Structure formats: C-alpha cells, structure tokens
Amino acid sequence: MSTPGVESPLRRVAADFAESRLALVGLATLILILIVAIFAPFVSPQNPYNLAQLDIMDSKLPPGGQSMDGMTFWLGSDDQGRDMLSAIFYGLRISLGVGTLATVCALAIGLVVGLIAAWFGGWVETVIMRLVDLQLSFPSILIALVLLASLGQGIDKIIIALITVQWAYYTRTVRGAALVERNKEYIEAATSLALPTSRILFNHLLPNVLPPLIVIATVQVAHAIALEATLSFLGLGMPITSPSLGLLIANGFTHLMSGKYWISLYPGIALLVTIVSINLVGDQLRDVLNPRLQK
Numbered sequence: 001m002s003t004p005g006v007e008s009p010l011r012r013v014a015a016d017f018a019e020s021r022l023a024l025v026g027l028a029t030l031i032l033i034l035i036v037a038i039f040a041p042f043v044s045p046q047n048p049y050n051l052a053q054l055d056i057m058d059s060k061l062p063p064g065g066q067s068m069d070g071m072t073f074w075l076g077s078d079d080q081g082r083d084m085l086s087a088i089f090y091g092l093r094i095s096l097g098v099g100t101l102a103t104v105c106a107l108a109i110g111l112v113v114g115l116i117a118a119w120f121g122g123w124v125e126t127v128i129m130r131l132v133d134l135q136l137s138f139p140s141i142l143i144a145l146v147l148l149a150s151l152g153q154g155i156d157k158i159i160i161a162l163i164t165v166q167w168a169y170y171t172r173t174v175r176g177a178a179l180v181e182r183n184k185e186y187i188e189a190a191t192s193l194a195l196p197t198s199r200i201l202f203n204h205l206l207p208n209v210l211p212p213l214i215v216i217a218t219v220q221v222a223h224a225i226a227l228e229a230t231l232s233f234l235g236l237g238m239p240i241t242s243p244s245l246g247l248l249i250a251n252g253f254t255h256l257m258s259g260k261y262w263i264s265l266y267p268g269i270a271l272l273v274t275i276v277s278i279n280l281v282g283d284q285l286r287d288v289l290n291p292r293l294q295k
Helices: 011-019 021-038 084-120 122-136 138-152 155-184 183-193 195-209 210-233 244-253 262-288
Strands: none
Touching: 011 021, 011 262, 021 084, 021 262, 084 122, 084 155, 084 195, 084 210, 084 244, 122 155, 122 195, 138 155, 138 210, 138 262, 155 195, 155 210, 183 195, 195 210, 210 262, 244 262
8 A cells, every 4th residue: 555645666667757758659659569560460461471362463563552352552562472561560570579589588597697696706707707708799690690500590590599699788787786786785684594595686686686677678679679680681580481570671672773662661661660669668768767867
C-alpha cells in the first residue's frame, strides 16, 4: 500500500520518460512495429514464405500493381513475386525476434559471468576480464563473419554469432557495477549472516546492478538487428526462403540501377525506422534511470 503523497518509482520513471516528446514518438512507433511483427500472419496480405502462394509472373511489379489473381501490391513485389508489404512484416518479425533473443541470452550470460568476476576476484577475475578485453579488441562484424563462415547459414547460427559478440559488453558493465556495490553495507550485512554466495549474488547484488543493463540491453537490441541485417546483406545470415530485412535489401540491391527502387527502399526504411525508434527509447531510458540526473 503506497503512502499518500509519495510517488511510486514506476510512476516517476513513466513521468520522466513522458517529458520527451521525441521519446514518446519512438515508443509509439516501436509498439506499432512490435504489434505488426507479432501479428504478421494475420495482417499480411500474403505469406511470403509459402512458395505455393508465389507466382514468378508477379515479380518486380511496381507499387500499386496487381497480381495475376487480382491482389494489389501496395509496395510492389520483388524478383520472387513476393508482396513487399508482407515481406517487410515478416522480415520485421525475424529481425526483432533474432535481435531480442540474442540480446536476452547474451545479457543472461554476461550477468552471471560479470557477477562471478566481481565477487571472486583474483585469477578468476583476471582470466574473465582478459578474455573480455581480447574479444572487445576485435570488431563485432569480424567475429560474426568468422563464426558464420564456419557454422553456415540459419537462424540458430546467427543467434549464436550475435550472442558471442554481445556477452562481453554486459560482463564488463556488470563487473564494474558489482565492484561498487560489493563494498556497501547491505552486502557486508548479508555476508556476516553467512548467507549462501548464490543468494547474495542473485537476491541482493543483482537487483542493484540492473538499471544500467536495461539501457545497454535496449541499445544492444538495435545493434543486434543492424548486425543481423548486415550479415544477411552479405549473404551469411538468413536463408533466401526466410528473408529478414537485411536480405530483402540485398535482394533489391542488384535492381536499383534498373529503376526498381522499391525492392530495396522500403525494407531499408523499415529497418531504419525500427533502429531509430529503439535508440530513441534507449536514450531516454538512460537519462531517466541515471541517478545523477534525478530532480
């Protein structure tokens, strides 16, 4: 039961977040994109992954063109006869799903490894942090390219690659925050009570290192989506039968000079709007959850 006149933390965060109209626009756009992606099979005019619904005679139709059976392609069709609007909806579903799942898994791994490094210290911390430094010294795209060149194409392969390039960011952040929290009184009190190490780490220490991770995870989802799109554009990501936004852009790239701009343009706009909306939300969350900026 909340005390009258005392604002709850959740309500304060919501009020601070709403102070930025740009962030609200980003949040509304992101919610709309999520709804479209989740309910893509119900709102799409066509299932672009069902080869039985595709007709090569409907390929490369301009926006507003009609198929052989009378269906209108509002954003045109690609070289496979897929409706671009439906392909974008399904592509959003794959890109968001891959980016979110990879980020959640990388966050879980980084949390555990970072807490272990900060708590035990010594050679354990040295080994973990040198491994983190080694990975962060290489570009993410390079590591992902090497992994996918070895593992091959597939949604599971690209998720593994994205987890591999992301976990080090969370490990470094968690370790830094946990080192600060470890010397505080509540941790010393829990230690003096001889509580199990797992309980101290996950019940007491973990909740106090989560705020910076929320911001990083939000931005890293956008980074994962962009990285997956880049890998798919290069032909190392999703298979041609289940294209993400990056592969849709790649499919139309060869037709740009022939005037068939819509095959690459509209998936590119969808990818841009998705990444920008996630970053707008993440930037505002960073300011809202920063204790130094509290009023």
